Amino acid sequence: MEAYEKLEKVGEGTYGKVYRARERATGKIVALKKTRLHEDDEGVPPTTLREVSILRMLSCDPHVVRLMDVKQGQNKEGKTVLYLVFEYMDTDLKKFIRTFRQTGENLPANVVKSLMFQLCKGVAFCHGHGILHRDLKPHNLLMDRKTMMLKIADLGLARAFTILTLWYRAPEVLLGCTHYSTAVDIWSVACIFAELVTKQALFPGDSELQQLLHIFRLLGTPNEEVWPGVSKLMNWHEYPQWKAQNLSKAVPNLDEDGLDLLYYEPSKRISAKKAMEHPYFDDLNKASL
Amino acid sequence: MGGNRNGAFQYQDFESPVLFASTLKLEGSKPFRISLISDPDMAANFWTSSHHKQLLDQEEVDVVHPLDKERGITLDDFKLIKMHMANYIWKLAQFVKVRQRVVATAVAYMRRVYTRKSMTEYDPRLVAPTCLYLASKAEESTVQARLLVFYLKKLYADEKHRYEIKDILEMEMKILEALNYYLVVFHPYRALSQLLQDAGLNDISMTQLTWGLVNDTYKMDLILVHAPHLIALACLYIASVLREKDTTAWFEELRIDMNVVKNISMEILDFYENHRMITDDRIIAALSKLKP
Numbered sequence: 001m002e003a004y005e006k007l008e009k010v011g012e013g014t015y016g017k018v019y020r021a022r023e024r025a026t027g028k029i030v031a032l033k034k035t036r037l038h039e040d041d042e043g044v045p046p047t048t049l050r051e052v053s054i055l056r057m058l059s060c061d062p063h064v065v066r067l068m069d070v071k072q073g074q075n076k077e078g079k080t081v082l083y084l085v086f087e088y089m090d091t092d093l094k095k096f097i098r099t100f101r102q103t104g105e106n107l108p109a110n111v112v113k114s115l116m117f118q119l120c121k122g123v124a125f126c127h128g129h130g131i132l133h134r135d136l137k138p139h140n141l142l143m144d145r146k147t148m149m150l151k152i153a154d155l156g157l158a159r160a161f162t163i164l165t166l167w168y169r170a171p172e173v174l175l176g177c178t179h180y181s182t183a184v185d186i187w188s189v190a191c192i193f194a195e196l197v198t199k200q201a202l203f204p205g206d207s208e209l210q211q212l213l214h215i216f217r218l219l220g221t222p223n224e225e226v227w228p229g230v231s232k233l234m235n236w237h238e239y240p241q242w243k244a245q246n247l248s249k250a251v252p253n254l255d256e257d258g259l260d261l262l263y264y265e266p267s268k269r270i271s272a273k274k275a276m277e278h279p280y281f282d283d284l285n286k287a288s289l
Numbered sequence: 290m291g292g293n294r295n296g297a298f299q300y301q302d303f304e305s306p307v308l309f310a311s312t313l314k315l316e317g318s319k320p321f322r323i324s325l326i327s328d329p330d331m332a333a334n335f336w337t338s339s340h341h342k343q344l345l346d347q348e349e350v351d352v353v354h355p356l357d358k359e360r361g362i363t364l365d366d367f368k369l370i371k372m373h374m375a376n377y378i379w380k381l382a383q384f385v386k387v388r389q390r391v392v393a394t395a396v397a398y399m400r401r402v403y404t405r406k407s408m409t410e411y412d413p414r415l416v417a418p419t420c421l422y423l424a425s426k427a428e429e430s431t432v433q434a435r436l437l438v439f440y441l442k443k444l445y446a447d448e449k450h451r452y453e454i455k456d457i458l459e460m461e462m463k464i465l466e467a468l469n470y471y472l473v474v475f476h477p478y479r480a481l482s483q484l485l486q487d488a489g490l491n492d493i494s495m496t497q498l499t500w501g502l503v504n505d506t507y508k509m510d511l512i513l514v515h516a517p518h519l520i521a522l523a524c525l526y527i528a529s530v531l532r533e534k535d536t537t538a539w540f541e542e543l544r545i546d547m548n549v550v551k552n553i554s555m556e557i558l559d560f561y562e563n564h565r566m567i568t569d570d571r572i573i574a575a576l577s578k579l580k581p
């Protein structure tokens with residue numbers, strides 16, 4: 001690991017620390033994600049393996065974070081650690097939204113549109129390669145402040161892994177559906193869209209039940225009519241009956257084209273690829289993204 | 290013939306819900322007539338995958354590493370040891386109970402390792418179980434290292450090759466480097482079930498026969514050389530000839546190069562032919578050249 005000079009710790013995730021570092025040979029700034037190997041004699045964690053193998057496959061897309069190298073090293077105790085070497089991105093969408101919340105300004109409509117398009121493009125690319133992200137949220141979307149480039153990160157989530165934040169979780173997952181599809185990620189995309197506009201999470205639940213109630217309150221409590229099969233899902237119970245509200249109330253400042261992107265029923269939810277062709281993006285200079 | 294001698298097939302659950310196996314999209318030509326993939330947005334694309342970019346020519350696969358040559362390992366020995374280790378992975382997998390897909394991925398890893406590394410430095414008796422360990426993690430059905438080591442000791446009574454957990458973990462890191470962290474492997478199984486259905490041959494007898502054939506292809510290096518759906522087609526072709534099913538018209542409609550499919554079929558049949566001549570003594574002799 002002499003090839004890199006650690007500059008500062010920039011984050012600490014579930015798997016280990018992330019450093020900003022300089023590649024000695026080129027002076028290039030990179031992000032080093034240090035992965036602890038399990039202390040319980042199980043070698044490289046499966047989540048890391050999955051992330052690495054998925055990134056090896058998807059890293060060629062401009063909207064997926066670029067994995068430049070993988071290096072084995074030793075920590076102070078002489079144990080093997082794994083370093084994932086990523087291109088350095090200076091912020092993420094969570095921090096980006098926060099800066100606007102602090103100043104009270106709104107994100108410019110064209111910025112929202114550009115970020116949304118890049119997100120859809122990256123998600124379409126993942127889905128095109130048979131990869132579900134399963135944990136899309138502003139924190140996992142890296143950004144470059146100057147160029148406004150958006151890149152999807154943290155692709156390593158295994159099924160068994162308990163996702164910490166519920167806010168972007170699709171209703172079919174909350175209701176115990178075991179067969180996930182691409183629609184799961186599209187739900188998260190829709191939640192992120194709303195958050196870009198309002199600077200607040202659309203469904204900020206703090207338990208699975210509350211998360212569902214948040215969704216039902218806005219979109220109406222689903223029934224067999226709007227969502228065939230919903231009452232047969234594992235976690236289905238009788239819920240308070242809410243009528244669907246007008247979405248533009250919850251997400252103001254959003255023109256009508258944009259509203260079409262927020263869908264409720266999984267099988268009818270728009271695909272990332274189709275979303276890219278949505279009229280909402282018509283006035284965007286797509287070639288530059 | 291077929292994979293029956295290896296015991297039960299586990300074809301119900303071979304497919305990971307996250308990583309879809311081989312796709313049926315053909316480059317250049319019209320997309321495969323059979324686009325049976327349930328969710329078209331999820332059609333995993335083999336052609337843009339790292340697996341596709343890593344396909345090798347047979348001549349590249351059939352290179353005995355100089356270090357192994359020094360020990361007197363011939364090309365025949367080389368193939369024999371890899372086959373033996375594929376069987377070994379299979380056996381071990383039945384003890385630790387993992388899906389067929391994990392076995393297939395493990396064998397593919399092992400074969401990839403030996404296109405780059407010598408058996409002298411990377412002892413197959415350690416590489417094989419470690420590949421199974423690694424594949425179980427990559428395919429989201431992790432097997433505990435201590436469980437693996439337990440069965441390893443049970444299967445290999447041989448005192449000289451007793452491996453402990455730390456050996457497996459050390460080799461895991463070496464294999465990851467040897468594979469350059471490319472861990473996604475596409476297999477013929479998914480394509481096979483789609484093709485069988487499309488050809489109207491998805492009865493139990495044909496399914497079992499073709500499934501067994503595909504399993505047996507992992508005793509060869511086919512997965513390093515050919516696209517998974519072509520391997521599936523070759524197995525379907527052999528099975529239809531054996532069971533006297535007329536599939537000529539169906540194959541014609543596929544717009545694929547039938548010569549390639551027939552060549553792969555010939556390779557498989559040749560393998561079965563030669564397989565009869567293989568004795569345990571030959572395998573033991575080949576392995577003993579590696580480490581006295």
